[in-house]
Amino acid sequence: MESVRHLIDWLASPIRFLPLVCVIFFLALRGYRTITRPRVALAILLGAIIFYVLSLLDHNFRHIVAKPDNVPITIMLFLSGFCTYLALRQAAINDERMERGLAPLEKEGSETIFVWPDLVYIEFLAAVLVGILLTIWSIELKAPLEQPASPFRAPNPSKAPWYFLGLQEMLVYFDPWLAGVVFPTLIITGLMSIPYMDMNPRGTGYYSFKQRRMAITLYLFGFLFLWVTLITLGTFFRGPNWNFFGPYEYWDVHKVQPLVNINLSEIIYIKILGTGLPSNWFLREIWGLLFIAFYVFGLPPLLAKTALKNFAAKMGFIRYNVFMLHFLMMMLLPIKMICRWLFNLKYFVAVTEFFFNI
C-alpha cells in the first residue's frame, strides 16, 4: 500500500503528471468511440470513485480534499469528466450513424415539446434540487473562517480563488506581466475570435467529433489540459511555499526543494560557450530575443509557406495570423514547461534591468 502511495506521489509531480495527462488526453480523443461506450465509461467512473474513496482513507489526502475550499474542485473534476463524456458519446453515436449513411440523432427526434410544462417544470425542479444541495452544503461545510488578516502574515500557501489557480500555476513559469496580464487577455480575445476562425460548415446543430476534429481537439486542449488540469494541480498538489506535494504527502512548511533554474543566456554563454555573461543586456539576451522574435513573427509566415500551406490559404491572411498568434501563445506555456523540466530554464529573455522577462 505504501509503495502504491509513493508511486502515485511520484507520478503526480508536474514533470510526470502533466505529460501523462497530455498523453491520456490525446489517447482518449483518439479512442473516443471506445471510451464513451457506456460500460467503459462506467468502468472509468467506478475506477475514479474507488480511487477517490480508497484515497480518502489516507490522512493527508483527506485533509486536502475535505477542505471546504477544495470540495468544489472535486465536484468540478467529476462534472467536467461527465460533460466531456456526454458530448463525445453523442458525437460517437452520430459519427457512427453518419458513417452508415444515417442522419445524426438530433435530426431524428423532431416531435414538438412545450416550454410549459416540459421545460419550465423541469427547470423549477432543478432549482429546488440545487437549492436543497446548497442548503445542506452550507449547513455541513462551514465557511472556512481564519484568523483576522494581517499585512505581516501571508497565508502559506497563498492561493488564488480556485477558478484562478490555472493562472497562478502559470506564474510558476512566467512573470506576472505575461501570466497575469497578457495571457488572460489573449484567452479572452481568443475565445471571442473563435466564431470568426471557425470556417467549418459541418457539425452545426448536432454532435460530431469526426467532422470537427481540429476545433474540438484545440479547444479541449486549452480547456481541459491548460485550464482544468492546472486548477487541479494548483488545488491539490501545490502546498506551502508553492512547493509541489503528492496527494498522499504531508504539507510540510519546512520542505525544501532545490532551486537550480537558470536563464537561457546562462545556458548559452556559461554552459555552452564557456565565456562569462556579456555586461550589455542586449548582447546578453540576444539569443532569447531572437528566439522569441522568430517564434512570434517568423514562425507563422514560415508555416504558411510549408506545413500549413493549405490551411493558410483557406483562412486568408488576417484570419490565419490572428489564429496563429493565439495558438502560439497558448503553446508557449507547454513549451516553457518542457524547457523548465528538461533544461531547468528560468527565462528565455531575462532583462532584469527593466523587468522584461519571458
Next chain:
Amino acid sequence: MDTVNAVFFFSSVAMVAVIAWMAWQDYDRDWKQYQRQFMKKERQIAKWDMEQAKVKVDQEKIAQLEKDLAAEEESFKFPNVGKWMELHGAEEGAANAEAQLEKKKTRMAEIKSHLDAMKYQVEEARRHGAAQAVEKDYVKLAQDYLGAKEEFMQSEAGLKKAEAAVAALTERRDQLEKALDHARLESKLLGAKIEKLTITPTKLVLNAPILDFISPTFKIRQVVLPDLHDDYNFLEVGKVDRCQTCHLGIEKPSVKDADGNILKIGYDGANIREPFRTHPQPALYVLSSSKHPLDKFGCSTCHRGVGHAVSFLDAGHIPQDVEQLAAWSKKYHYKPLDHEHLSDFLWDDMMHPNDMVEASCLKCHQGMVEIPEAPRLNAGRRLFEDYGCYGCHKTAGFTDLRKPGPPLTHVEEKVSKDWVKKWLKNPKHFRPTTRMPRFFDLSNTSTPEDMKRSDAEIEAIAAYIFERARPQTTFDAPPFPGDAHRGKELFERVGCLGCHSMTATDHTATNFGPDLSAIGSKIKDRAWLYTWVKDPKRYFPNTKMPSLRLTDEEASDITAYLMSLKNDEFDRAPVPAGSDDEVDAILREAWSAKMTQAAISEKLQGMTSKEKWLAAGEKMIGHYGCFGCHDVGGFEKANPIGTELTEEGSKDLDKLDFGGIHGIPHERISWFTQKLTDPRSFDEGKVKDRFDKLRMPNFDFTPDQARLLITHIQSLTKEKVRLDHQRQLSAREQVIEKGRRMVRDHNCYGCHTVDGHTGGIRAYYQEDPGLAPPLLFGEGKKVQSYWLYEFLKSPAMIRPWLNVRMPTFGFTDEEATALVNYFQALDDVQTVYRPKDFHKPDPQMAAVGRQMFMQLQCAKCHVVGSTAPPGRAAGDLAPDLSMAKTRLNPEWIPEWLEDPTKLMPGTRMPSFFADGTSPLPAVLDGKSDAQRRALRDYLLSIQN
C-alpha cells in the same frame, strides 16, 4: 409526467425539511441551554428568598391591615347612605373639574400654536416693511391666548380643590392601602421575579425558532467598551464582551452579614459549576463596587480570548492542565493545535490559563516594581530579573539594569583557571542553587563527540578570559590567622544570613547572594576573601554586597571560616581539557564560512597553540554571549545575542519553531514551557553544525518557575491601552516605586520587615525575636528625616545589644534621599524642612513626664544613655531613649504611646494608654493625651 410529479413532490418535502433543519441549526446554541438552566437556578433562589421573606413578614399585622381596610371600604356602602352620597358627589365634582381642565387645556394649546405661527408672520412682515395689519391680528390673538391661559389655570386650581375634597374623605382608606402594600412589598417583588423566571406559553412562542427575532427572553448579553480596543490588524474596533451570555452568575456573589451568615444566595457556593460561578475575586473585579468593574473593563481585557464569541471553542477557552484538556476533548471536541495546525479555533486569541491571567495586568499597571494583587506576575518578573534573562534578551523595561553576573575582567584575582573550567562544565555541580546556567553537555550536545568538543570550548573560553583579565586592585593579607569556629559564630550573628544561605541544596532559603556552603573550594586566595568581606566594593565597585564594618580580627575569623568550607566532590572532579586538534576543529568551523580550507590551514600553521586557544575562546564567548551577564574584556560593545522579548507575548505562533518536537500541543505556552525547561530540545532530529545549534543555556527551571516566567513573557505584548485608561501613579506613588526599587536591589527585605515583606533573616530568630533586626512599620512617621538620611549614609548603633548589624551600603546622597522620601511617602508624611529645634519641650511637662517615666518603670526595658536596665537578657532590651531627641519625630511619640501594637504589630512595648485611658489617674487630671505629651517632652529633653 407522473414520475416528474413524484420527484417534484419528494423534492418539495425535502426542501421544507432542509429549511427546517437550517432554522434549527441557527436556533440551537449552547448559550440558550445555559440561559435556560440559569433561569431554573434563579427561580429556585427566588423561591427560597420568598420563603425567607414569608418568615420575616408579620402575618398578624397584614391580617389586621386587611381587616381595617375592609371595614373602611364598608363604611362607604349601604347603610351609610350619607357618607356614600358625600363621596359620590365629591368624586363627580373631581371628574367634572378634570373634564373642564382638559377642555381649557386643548383650547389654550390651539391658540398658542396659532400665536406662534402668527409671531413668525409678524417677524417676516417686519423684515419686508408693512406689518401693521398682521401686527393687529397678532395683538388680538395674544389677548385671546392670555384669556385662555387664565381660564386654564383657574380650572387647574378647581381640579386641585375637587381632588382635595375626595382625598379628605378617603384619607384613612388610602393610608391603609399604602401600609398594606408596604408590608407585602418584598413578597410582591419576589412574586414578580418568579413569574418572570417561569416559562410560560408566551415565552415559548417568543423563544421559538424563527420567531425569536422579535423579542426573545433568551438573548445575548454584552458589554460594549468603546474605549478599549480589539486589534484586527487593519483596524481597531471597540471591545464587545459577550461572556456573560453564558457566565450568567459572574456578578452575583452571595451577600453575607458580618458574621458570615448568608443573606442572599449567590453563585459562589461549592456546588455551583461553570459557566455559572461568580468571579473568584468579586472585591477586585467585575462588581460595580470593585476596582475593575465589568462595565468598564469587560472580561477579555484581562482574560483575552474572543470576547464577542458565544460558543465555547470560538471564545478561545484554554485548558488549565492535562485533566481539563481530556475533559474538554470529550465534552466540546476541543483539540489543541498540533504539528499540522489543524484546529477549529483562532489560536492567536486564546485566553490566558487561569494561573497566567495576571499577565494582562502589566499593560495598565506600568512603572511599578510590584503590581498589586498580582503575585504570580511579580514572581515571574522577579525570576526574569534574578536569572538575568535580560542579559541576552533585550527587553523594554529591563534595559537599565546592571549586568546580572560579576565582572570577569579581573577574575584571575579571585579564582583559579581550573575552577572556572569545572564551573563552566556544570555550575550546579559546584553550587546546586546557582543562577548561572549550564551551557554544555545539554540535550543537543550530549554525544561523546559533542562532550569532547564542549571540553575544548570550555578550555578556550577559560584561556581567553584569563588572558584578558587585568589586575584591579591589591589585596591585604589577613593580619590574624583567624579562627574558623569564631568565624562561623560571627557569620551567623552579624547578618550575612540576610542574603546568603549555607544549605547548598535548599532552594527555598534566602538566595539574594550566592550560597556559601562550599566557598572555600572556589576562592583561591584568602587575602582576596579577607579584602572582599571587609570592603566588597574594592574588588567589584558595582556589587550589591554591603560592608558590615568588620574589624580586622572579625574579618580574619570569617575568612578562616569560609575558606574551610569545601565541596570535596567538586574538588575531585576532573578538569575539562581540550587538545590542539580540537581547537583547530573549532577554528576551522568558525572560519569556514569566509575562508577556503587551504587558507585556514595556512593561517593555523602560522599560529602558536596559545594564539589558537585565544582565538577560539573569543569566538566561543561571542557565540554563547557570556558578555550579556558578565563584563568580559574585548566585548565591551558587543550586542546581546538573544531574541528581543519586548513584544514576545504577541509573537505569531508560526514564528515559534517547534523543530522536531511533535508530541506537544503546538501553541504558545507549550513552546515556552519546552524552551524554558529544556532550551535545546527543539534541535531534536535536526541536522546542524555545532555553531548552528541552539545555544540558550539550561537554567533548570522547575515547571512552576517556567509557568511564572511564561506569565511574565505573556505580559510583554504590543497591546496598547490608552494612557488615560492606564493606572497613573501619583507623585507620592512614584516616590514609593523609586524607593521600592532600591529596597529590593539592596535586599532590605533580607533583614527588615517592611512594605508588606517579612524580613527573611527573622526565620533564624524565632526563639528570640528581640535579637532580630527591627521591624520598619511606619518608619517615615517615626524618625526625623535628617536622622534617617544620616543613618542610611553611615549607620549608627541604636541597639548595642544586637549582634546583627545594619550594613554600610555606600549610598550616594541621591540614593539616601530617595530612601528617606520612600519611607515618608509610605506613611504619607509630607517632606518639609524644619528648624533643628522646632519642638521645644515644655520644662514643666517634661518634669511631669519624668515622674511618669519613673512610675511606669520605662527604664526597666529601655536603655537610657549608658544606663542599661539591670538583669535583662539582651533580647529583652528596648532602644536607647537618649537618642530620642535627635531621632524620633515629636508628633509620633504620643501616638505610639497610645497603642504601640497598632503602629507596629508584634512589638513588645506594652500599651499603657489603651482606649484613651490612663494608668496614672492622679497625674495631669488623668488625661491620657496630656500625659503622653508630658512623656514625650521628657524624652525629648534627655541629653545624651
